Amino acid sequence: SICYLDGTYQPLAEARISPMDRGFLFGDGAYEVIPVYSRRPFRLDQHIERLGHTLAAIRLPNPHDAAGWAAIIAEIIARNPWVDQSIYLHVSRGPDDKRNHAFPAQMRPTVFLTSEALVTTPAAQLAKGVAAVSAADFRWLRCDLKTTALLANCLLRQVAVDCGCAETVLFRDGFLTEGAASNIFVVRDGVLLAPPKSHLMLPGITYDVVLELAARHALPHVVREILEDEVRSADELWMTSSTKEVLAITALDERPVGSGEPGPMGRQMYAWYQDFKTTVM
Numbered sequence: 001s002i003c004y005l006d007g008t009y010q011p012l013a014e015a016r017i018s019p020m021d022r023g024f025l026f027g028d029g030a031y032e033v034i035p036v037y038s039r040r041p042f043r044l045d046q047h048i049e050r051l052g053h054t055l056a057a058i059r060l061p062n063p064h065d066a067a068g069w070a071a072i073i074a075e076i077i078a079r080n081p082w083v084d085q086s087i088y089l090h091v092s093r094g095p096d097d098k099r100n101h102a103f104p105a106q107m108r109p110t111v112f113l114t115s116e117a118l119v120t121t122p123a124a125q126l127a128k129g130v131a132a133v134s135a136a137d138f139r140w141l142r143c144d145l146k147t148t149a150l151l152a153n154c155l156l157r158q159v160a161v162d163c164g165c166a167e168t169v170l171f172r173d174g175f176l177t178e179g180a181a182s183n184i185f186v187v188r189d190g191v192l193l194a195p196p197k198s199h200l201m202l203p204g205i206t207y208d209v210v211l212e213l214a215a216r217h218a219l220p221h222v223v224r225e226i227l228e229d230e231v232r233s234a235d236e237l238w239m240t241s242s243t244k245e246v247l248a249i250t251a252l253d254e255r256p257v258g259s260g261e262p263g264p265m266g267r268q269m270y271a272w273y274q275d276f277k278t279t280v281m
């Protein structure tokens with residue numbers, strides 16, 4: 001694939017950065033994953049706004065304005081072969097002469113974007129849903145920031161992979177936070193429940209779309225803190241993300257969720273999402 005690195009478009013296999021880059025040494029950076037359908041980025045403004053929020057919070061000057069980012073993303077989309085793509089956008093605090101926790105005097109952020117084919121969920125998986133495990137959420141207290149320091153998320157996702165599951169559902173102090181790389185929704189008694197945005201979870205772009213679709217279609221929904229016990233006795237459980245869209249979790253810790261099959265509300269939301277993603281940007 002063709003990537004963008006510090007002003008240059010080049011084959012990904014040829015791209016090189018310094019081992020002194022703070023992204024490499026400290027995980028000191030911000031990122032976004034942006035889905036592209038029919039060569040149009042989905043919810044681009046919202047992704048760029050969230051990037052700006054992360055960069056401001058970690059005190060990294062934003063190297064581009066919204067129009068600048070849009071231009072690079074348009075170029076990446078055009079230079080790569082796939083109609084549906086997943087764009088990875090990364091800004092690190094760049095290289096320094098010496099390894100030093102404190103910020104360099106002269107910051108030269110590294111800007112890296114790449115693309116891969118966006119592979120949506122196969123029909124068989126949609127029909128069956130996926131299995132998940134649970135774990136204690138031991139991440140830091142700024143999970144609202146999309147930073148590249150993802151060691152905790154990697155360890156937590158691997159817990160799922162090691163037992164043949166697709167995602168790890170995280171609980172902190174008896175409450176649902178999110179997944180290792182997704183947001184989690186719960187359905188109980190015909191009502192869609194979503195945990196409130198806080199410093200304990202990423203404000204997902206897909207999460208916002210799901211709540212917008214619920215409002216638009218007058219689906220009963222409540223945003224409130226969700227107890228671990230409520231998750232374990234839910235009728236439906238979904239994971240959402242830019243690459244997984246809306247995906248039913250039909251088993252949690254080897255016990256069926258509800259009927260053990262994707263539920264009616266999840267199927268409905270999936271259908272609304274499919275319709276929305278191709279008609280609206």
Ligand code: PDD
Binds near residue numbers: 179181204205206241
């Ligand atoms: N992950 N929560 C976490 C911890 C995430 O890493 C993600 C996305 C989400 C969902 O956010 P969104 O709907 O904006 O994609 C929630 C991306 C896809 C990733 O790291 O690859």
